[in-house]
Amino acid sequence: MKKFTWKPHRSLLALTILSATGAVLAEPQIHHPSIAPQSISEALKALAAETHIQIFSDGDALKGKQTSGIQGDFTAKEALQKLLTGTGLTYTFTAEDAVAVKAAETGSNAASTLPAVTVLGQTIQDTTDPYNEDYRLTKVNTATKTNTPIMETPMSIKVVPRAVMDDQQIVLFDDAVIRNVSGVQRNFDFGDLYQGFIVRGFSLGANIYRDGLRQNTGYFEPAGMERVEVLKGAAAMLYGRTQPGGLVNYVTKKPLDKAHYSLQQQFGSYDLYRTTADATGPINDDKSLLYRLNIAYSSNNSFRDYNENERIYVAPSLTWRLSDQTEMTVQLEHQHDDYVMDFGIPAVGNRPAQVPKSFFVGDAAVNNSSMDSNQIATIISHRFNDHWKIEHKFNWHQWTHEFNSIFPAGNINADQQTINRALMTGPTDRESFATNLDISGEFKTFGAQHKLLIGADYFKLKTDTYDNHWTYGVIPALDIFNPNNHMLDANAVKAVPNDFWWQEKDQWYGVYAQDQITLWDKLHFLVEARYDILDYGTGCCSEPINIDDHEDNRLNPRFGIVYQPWKWLSLFGNYVESIGTNNGLTPTKTVNKPEIGTQYEVGFKTEFFDGRLSSNLAYYHLTKENMLTGVPGLPYRTSVGEARSQGIEFDLTGELTDYLSLLGTYAYTDAIFTKDNGFAPWGMASKQGNRLPNVPEHSGSLWLTFHPDDRFKIGAGMFAQGQRAGNDNNTYDLPGFVRVDAMVAYNWKIAGSKLITQFNVNNLLDKDYFRGSRVTDSSGALPGEPISFIGSLRLDY
Template structure:
C-alpha cells in the first residue's frame, strides 16, 4: 500500500496527511459501524465531469466523508458528471464507475479507496454501507504534485516549516509560484516567475538570472529542495525552470530553520520528482530575437511493482537579445530516480547539470539623475570579446522513513559545483563614474574573472505528531551542516580607463573590433598585484527545534529556535596556493568564528473556517564573508522582524490570499569602505529598516477563471551609518509595486480540449538607482508592463496537443528593471533595460 492521503474536512489544512503502512493497518481492523439513519440520507448532487480527486473533494464537502487514498491512485483519473438525488453511497459508486477502484469503510466517517483486486468484481451499487455522514467541513480540491495540474495555488510549502503544515495554518507570509503559472507565462528563469510575488524584485549582475531583493534587502542565495546551493559572495548564477515544480518564498528571517540567510526572505526551488503515473511531454518554443527552446519531461515506473521510478527532464535554449552582442546558448538536463523498498521508506537520487555559453551584459549608464536617453539595444562590449562560460552541477539525495503514521525521519544531501569564466570590455573605472564630462563618451578597459565554487550541505530531521495534555503537537528536531569553498581569480584592469577603448554610447558600433593583441596584453596584467586570487570559505553547523501546537482545531502556536556555529574567511594572494595559505596560516584575522541563537515564535487563530489571523517574531543570523581595510573579518549580520497578517481561503478553498504587515531591521550591513581606494575593502554601514504591507492572491475564482496577483507597499531606508545618509531609501526598492495575471479557460481549467487565454501585468514605481554615497544619486522611472497569451488544446490520436502564443510587453513600453548591485560595476554604470515587445510561439505534445 502506498502512502495515504486523508482529506480532512474539519481542519483547515483540509489537505494532505501522508500515512505509511502502519496507518493502513490501524484503519483496517476496526471499521466503524454505520448509523443506519444517516447512511440512508439522500442528497441533491450537481457535480460536473472533472478529475476524480476534484469530484471526491466536492462529495466530501457536501457529505462530510473523509476519503483516504494514495495521491497516485487517482492521478489522471476522470469522474463523470453526477446530477440528481441519491445517497452518498450511490453517488460514490457512480463516481468510481470504470475507474478500477473500490471502497470500504474506515474509522469514524472515513472511506478508504483501493484498487479493485484482480479477478474480483467491484461491489454492486448499494452493496457497501458508508459510515455516518455528518457535514463538518470541506476537503482540499487538488493535488500539489500532479504533473498535469493547472492549479494556480499550492496548499503546502516544503520550505516554510519542514513539516506537512498547510500554508493556511502557518504564522508567516508564504508564497508559491506553481508550475502551471510558469507554463502559462512561458518563464524560463526563476527571475521571471518571481515577478508574481509581492515585495520581490530581481537585481542581477551582468544580466544573470539570479540576485534578488526581498522586502528591501538583497538575497544572493537560492535554496534547492531546502538546501543552500553554491551561490555566495555575490557570484550570481542561473536556474533553468525545466526541472522545477515550483518556486517558493518564505518572507522574513528564516534563520531558525536554515541558518545563514538574508532577513528579507528565503527563495527555494522545488524540483520535479519521479511519479508512479507515466507522463511524457515535449515542447518546442520559438520567438523574437532568434529565440528557440526545446523542453522535455518524462516520468514513470521502471518495474512492475513500481518500487523503482524515474524522471528525466531538461531543455535546450538558444537566443539572441534585443541588446546588441548579447546571446545565450544553454542546455540543462535533470535525471532522477526513486527507490521504494517498502511503503514506509523511499530514497531519491537526482542530478541537475547546466552548461551555458553567453555574453555578459553591463547595461547602460546614467546621465544626470536618469538612465541615458539612448536606444536600449546599444551595448558597450565588443565583437571580439571572448564568449563567457558557465557550467554547474547539483547532485542531491533525499531519504524518508516513516516509523508509523506519526513519526518519520528525513535526510537530504546536496553537492554543488560551479565554474564561471567571464571576459569583459567593461566601463572603467568600474566603480566610479565611467561616463566622461561630455555625457556621451564611456571609458572602458578589459577585465576577466573566474570563480570556482564547491559546496556540500546536508540535514537530518525528525518529525513527529503526538498529543499531550489535550494539545496536538507537530514537532521537528534537526541538524544541518554546510561547507563551501570559492576560488576567485581576476586579470586585467577594471580601475583605469584606456583612452584607446573609449566608446560613443550614441553610436557604439563605430568602435567595435578591438584587436586580439589588446585583450592579450591587458589580461597579462592585474591592476592590484598580489590580489589576483581570493579564497572564500564557509563552514556552518546548526541544531534546531520547532513545535506547532494546535488547540481546538482553531488556535495554532508556533515556537522554535536554532543555535549556529559559523566560520567564514577570505584569503588573498598572487596564486591560488598563496591565497589558501593566507587564509589558513599567514593571517588568522581574516577568518572569523561566531555563534548565535535564532528564535522564531508565532500564533495563528482561525475564528472561522475560511479566515486565519496571525502574528510572529523572528531573528536572523548571517555572516559577512569579507574583510575590512585593516584585514579583519567583519562582524556577522543580524536581523529582526515583527509581522502580523490575515489569510483567507475563498471560493470553496480554491483561492488563497495573504495580507501581511511587517517591520524588519538589518544590522552590520556589509558595504564598500569609502576610506580606502580599494573598492573591494568592506565596512558595515550600520542599520537599515524596511516596513510595509503586502497582499498576495492565487488560485481559482471558478472552473473558468484563475488568478495570481500581488501588491506591495515597501518603505526601506538606511537608519544608521557614519556617512550622514540616514533616511535615504534603499536602491531598487519601489515604494509601490504589484502584479496581476488572469487566465480564462473556455471549457474549464481541466478540460481535455478547448481555448484558453490570459492577460496580466507588472507594475513598479520610481526607484532609487544607487546609494547616495556611491556617486550622484539617480532614479529609475516607474513602469507598467502588460503581457498576454492565447492557447488552444486538442487531442491528436488521444495525445493532448497545445498550441500557445505569448506576448511580453504588449504595449512595447521602454522601461528599466534594475541596476547592478555594485557587484561588477557601480549602479551608475549598470542600468538594465527591460525587453521591448517579444512574441513566443510554442507547440507542446503530451503522452
Template sequence: MKEPNRWQFLKSVVLISGLLQTSALVANPNSEVYQFDIAAGSMTGALSEFSEVSKVDINYPANTVSEVKSRGLKGSYTTEQALQQLLKGSDLSYRITGDNIVTIERSQLAEGKDPTMMPPVQVIGQAVFDATNTGDADYGQPKIGTATKTDTPIFETPISVQVIPKAVLQDQKTTRLKDALENVSGVRAQTTLGLGNGFIVRGFRTGRVFRNGLSASGLSIGAATEFDTANLESVEVLKGPAAILFGRIDPGGLINLVTKKPRDESFYSLEQRFGSYEFYRTEWDATGAVAEDRSVSYRFTGSYQDNNSFRDFNLNDRMLIHPSLTWKPSDATSITVDVEGLYQEHRSDRGLFAIGDRPAPVPTSRSYIEPNDPLDKTSKVNLGFDLSHSFNDQWKLRNRFLATFNDSEDISIKPANAFTVASFLDPTTTNRIYQRNIFAQTVDAETYTSNLDLEGSFEFLGARHKTLSGLDFTRSTGTYWTRGNFIRPISGLGIDIYNPVYGIDPAYFESALATPFPAGINYSYFRDEWYGLYMQDQITLGDSVHILGGGRYDWAKTGRGRGASITSAEAVLPTTRDEGFSPRFGLLYQPWNWLGIYGNWTTSFGANNGVTDSGKSIDPEIGEQFEAGFKTEIFDRRLTATAAYYHLVKQNILTRDQNSADPNAVAPIGEARSQGIEIDISGRITSGLNIIGSYAYTDARITKDNRGLQGHDMNNVPEHSGSLWVKYDVNDNNVLNGWSFGLGLVAAGQRLGDDENTFVLPGYARLDAFTAYSYKLGNKRLIAQFNIRNLLDKAYYESTDPFQNAPPRVGIYPGAPLTAIGSIRLEF
C-alpha cells in the same frame, strides 16, 4: 578550467538517462479510464458517486469525512487520479499498499490507525496518466514545506508564504527565475552582468537561492549562479528571517526551488518554443515506473535554449539536463537521487549608465561591449540525495544532501574607473566618449550541504503537537582569479555614446589579460563553514489556535585569503568565528474556518564573509522582524489570500567601500529598516478562472551609516509595486472549448538607483498576454500557445547592479521591449 570535464560528465548523464527512459517505456502500465460528473458538495456523497462509477468500494471511519466538503469532479480519470482530485485541498489522503489496496484517512492524524476503520478493499487496475486531465492546472497552493519543514497547510502557518506553481510558470512561459518571482509581492530582481539570480526581498538583497530546502548558490563571488525553470515543480518564497530552519539567510526572506520528482504513473511531454530575437527552446519531461511493482520510478527533464537579445551583441546558449530516480523499498521508506547539470555560453551585459539623475538618453538596445568580445561560460552541477523513513504514523526521519559545483569565466569590456565611481566619460570630449578597459574573472566554487530532521506528532494535555528537531551543515570553498587593469582606461578603447563605432583589435584582449590585477593579490581563496542545531514545535489547540515556536543555534567560520596564486591565497587565509541564537514565535487564530489572523516575531543570524580595507573582519549581520496579518481561503478553499504588515531591521549590512581603490574592500552601512504592507492572492475562482496577484507598499531606508547616508532610500526598492495575472479556460462553450486566454500586468513605481540616491529609475507598467488552444487526441493532449510580453512595447529599467561587478550608476539593466513567443506542446 573544469568545464570541459564536467561537460563530458553531463553528456554521460544524458546517455544514462536515455537508458532509464527506455526501460521505463517498456514497463509502462495501462489502466481503465472512467468518466466522472460529480457535483460539489459533501465528501460522503462524492465518494459514494465515485464508488458507483468505478465499481470500487470505498471504506473509511464514520467520523472521518462527515464534515468534509468536496469540490466535485468532472472529466476522464483513472481511479487513482479521481481520488487525488476528490481529496485535493482537504485534510484527507489515501494510501495504496500491497496488491493495489486503498484506504482513506485524515492526513494529519496524531495517533495510529482508527480502530473503527473498516477493512480495505482491492482496487481493480493500475493508475496511468491521462494527459487530457487538467486538474493540476489551477493556481492553488494549499501546502508548502519551506515555512516549517513539515506538510502544514499555508493557511495554518503564522508566516507569510507564497508559492508559484508550475501552472503559472507554464502559462507565462517563464524560463528564468527572475521573471517567475514577479508574481510575488515585495520581491525584486537585481541581477549582475545581466544574468544571475540576485533578488531584493522586503527591501534587502539576497544572493542565495535554495533548492529543495538546501542552499544551491554557494559563495556570492563573480557572476551569480544561473537557474532554469524546465525542471521546477514550483517556486516558494518564505517572507522574513528564515534562519531558524535554514541558517545563513538574509532577513528579507528565502527563495526555494522545488524540482520535479519521479512519479510512478507514466507521463511524457515535449515542447518546442520559438520567438523574437531568434529565440528557440526545446523542453522535455518524462516520468514513470521502472519496476512492475512501481517501487522504482524515474524522471528525466531538461531544456535546450538558443537566443539572441534585444541588447546588441548579447546572446545565450544554454542546456539543462536533470535525471532523477526514486526507490521505495517499502511504504515507510523513500530514497531519491538526482543529478542536475547546466551549461551556458553567453556574453556579459554591462548595461547602461546614468547621466545626471536619470538613465542616459540612449536606446535601451544599445550596448557598449563589442561583437568580438569572447563568449563567457558558466557551468553548474548539482548532486542531490533525499531519504525519508517513517517509523510509524507519528514519527519520521529525513536526511537530505546536496553537492553544488559552480564554474564561471567571463571576459568583458567595461567602463573604466568603474569601481571608484570616477567619471567614465572623457570631459575633454563634452562627455561623449565612454572610456573602457578589459577585465576577466574566473570562479571555481564547491558547496556541500546536508541536514537531518526528526519530525514527530503526539497529543499532550489536550493539545496536538507537531515537533521538528534537526541539525545541518554547510561548507563552501571557492577560488577567484582576476586579470586586466579595471581602473585605468585603455587608450584606443573609447567609444562615442551617441554614435558608437565597434570593432577593436583583438590584441587589446591579449595585452589586457596578460596583466594580473590587483598586482600580487589577484587570486582569492574563500572558505565558509556553517553548523546549526534547531528545534520547533507546532501546537494546535482545538481547531482554531495554531502556535509556532522554536529556536536555532549557529556556529560559523568564514574567511578569505588573497595572494599571487591560489596556493599563497589559501596559505594566508584568515578565519572569523561567529555564533549566535535565533528564536521564532508565531500565533494564528481562526475565528472562522475561512479566516486566520496571525502574528510572528523572529530574528536571524548571518556571518559576513568579508573584511574591511584595513583587513579587519566585520561583525555578523543581525535581523529582527515583527509581522501581523490575516489569511483567507474562499471559493471552497480554492483561492488563498494573505495580507501582512511587517517591520524589519537589519544591522551590519555589507556594502562596497567606495573610499578604497580595492574593488573587493567592503564596509558595513550600519543599519537599515524596511516596513510595509504586502498582499498576495492565488488560486481558482471558478472552474475556468485562475488568478495570481500581488501588491507591496515598501518603505526601506538606511537608518544608521558611517558615510552620512542616514535617511536615504535603499536602492532599487519602489514604494509601490504589484502584479496581476488572470487566466480563463473556456470549458462551457461548445464552440470555444479548449481555448484559454490570459492577461497580466507588472508595475513598479520609481526607485533610487543607488544607496547614495544620486539617480532615479522611472516607474513603469508592463502588459503581458497569451492565448492557447488545447486539443485532445485520445489520452494525449496537444497545446498550441502564443505569448506576448510587454504588449505595449514600453521602455523601462528593471534594476541596477548591486555593486557586485559594477557601481549602480554604470550598471543599469533595461527591460525587454515587445517580445513574442510561440509554442507547441505534446503531452501523453
C-alpha cells in the same frame, strides 16, 4: 462500532490504523489531505490521521499496491475513493466512523467498487500532476518543514506553481518570482552574473534554495522546477545563514509512478529557440523504481547588442521505494551556459542615459563568458509509524565561471559623454556541500496537539578566483553616444599579465528545534530556536592569498501565533531574528561582521468560495544591522550601519469561478538607511535617510486566465513598479513602469495524447523600463525587454 460483515481468509490483518471521534464519513465535512504517491497501506494511515476515521484492512490485499496520492479539499468519502482508484480495492461502511478496505470481488457476487459521490467544494489536483492547472496550493514545506496548511502557518508565504509558469511561458527563473509574488524585485548584480532577488527591501545576494538546501551562485533552469516557494522575512531558523528579507526555494520535479512524456518546442523574438523534454514513470512492475529525465536546450539573441546566449540542461533522477516506509531519490544535473555579461546603461544626471536600449559597454573581442554547473542531490526518508518520520537531504554543487568581459570602471566621466572601462578575464571555481537531517513527529499532551521538528544541518562553500585579469587603465574609454565596440585586439588582451586572485570560505554547523502547538483546533503556536557555529573568511588580491578567518556563534529564536475563529479566517503574527552570510572584505582587507536581522509581522489570511480563493495581507517591520554596501571602484564592501524596511503586502490567488483563475499582488515598501557609520576616506557619502536601491515604494501585479472548457484558454495581466533609487547614494532614479502581457492557448486531444499550442506576448504596449541597477555606483541599469513574442507547441502523452 459494528463488527465486519465480510470474512476474509485466515491471514487477514485487522489493523486499526487510527481511532478517533468527532468526524464521521457521512458528514459533509471538508478535509485537506496532502498524501504523496506511496504504498496504499501508508496512504490509508495518513488519511486516517487526517480525517479521524478508523480504517480496517486486509494486509495481504494491500500488499504491493500503490496509490498516486491526493491533495486538495475533500470529504472523507471522496478522499478514500480517490486514493483507491486504480488499485483494485473496494470499501464497505461498518459504522459511521469506520470503514473496511478489501480486494474487489469478481463474478456475480462482486460488490460495487468506488461508487460515485458528490463533490462538495473545489477539488485540487495533485501538485505533481503534469496536467494540474491549479494556481493555489493549500500546504507547503518551506515555512516549517512539516507540510503545514498555509492557513495554520504564522508567516507570509507565496507559492508559484507549475501551472502559472506554463501559462506565462516562463523561460527565466527570476520572471516566475518577480511577476507573481508581492514585494519582490530582481537583484541586478555585477554584470548580471547570477540570478538574485530583493525581498522586503533587502537583497538575498546569491542565496537561492533548491528543495530546502542552499545553492551556489548561478542561473537556474525552470524546466526542472515543479514550483517556487517564497518565504517572507527572516528564515535563518531552519535554513542557516540567510538574508532577513526572505528566502526563495524552488522545488524540483521528482519521478512519478505514472508514465508521462512531454516534448515542447518554443520559438520567439530575437531568434529564441527552446526545446524541452520531460519523461517520467515506473521502471518495474511493482513501481518500486521510478525515473524522471528533464532536458532543455535554448539559444537566443537579444535586443541588446553583441548579446548571444546558449544553454544545455540535463537532469536525470531516480526514486527507489525500498519499502512501504522507506524511499530514496537521487538527482543529477548538468547545465552549461555560453552568455554575455551585461552591465547595462550608465546614468547621466538623475536618469539612465538617453541612449538606445541596445547600448553595450563592452567590446566584440572580449565578449564570450561561460558557466558550467554540476549537481548531485539525494533525499532519503523513512517513516517509523503513523506519526514519526526521519529525512536526510544532501546536495553537492560545483560551478565554474570563465570570465571574458569588459566592464565600466566607475561612473560617467565629467564630460557626461565618456565612460572608463576595465578588463575582466579568467576562471572562478565554486564548490558547495549542503546537508541536513530532520526528525519530525506528532503527539498529544494534555489536550494539545504537537508537531515537533528536531534537526541539524551543515553547509560549506569554497570560492577560488585565480589567474584573473581585473585590470584598470589599459582599455580605452567609450563614448556612450557614439560607441565603438571594436576597439580591442583579442591577442593583445591575452598578453596582459594576470593581476587578481580571490578566495572565500563560508561554513556553518546548525542545530534547531521547532514545536507547533495546536489548542482547540483554533489556536496554533510556533516556538523555535536555532544555534549556529559560523566559520567564514575572505582573502585577496595577490598570491599567496591570506584568508582573514573568523568564527561566530549565535542563537536565533522564532515565535509565531495563528488564531482561526473560523476555517476561512486566520489571524497571525511572528517575531524572528536571523544572521546573514559571508560579508566579504573591507578596503583594509578585514572581514565584515555578519548582518543581523530582526522582524515583527502581523496579518491575516482568508479562504473563500469553498477554499478556491485565498489571500494573505501582512504588515511587517524589519531591521538589518551591519548593512553592507560596495566601495566604488574597488572589489570590497563595508558596513554603512543599519537599514529598516516596513510595509504592507497583499497576495490573492485562486479561482473566482470554475472558469476564471486569478493571481494578484500589491506591496507598499518603505525601505531606508537609518544609521550611517561614515567612510569619507573611501569617497563614500553619507547614506542615512537614503532609500534602499532598486526598491519601489509601490509595486503590484495582476494575472487572469479564462478557460471556458478544457481546450481553450486566454489570459492577460500586468506587473508594475514605481520609481526606484538607482544606487545607495540616491544620485539617480529608475522610472516607474507598467508592463502588460497576454496569452492564448488551445489544445487538441489526439489518440490519448494532447497537443497544446500557445502564444504569449510580453510587454504588449512596448513600454520602456529597467529591470534593475548596480547599487554601488551609477555605472549600469539593465533595460527591460521591448515587446516580444513566444510561441509554443507541446505534445503530452
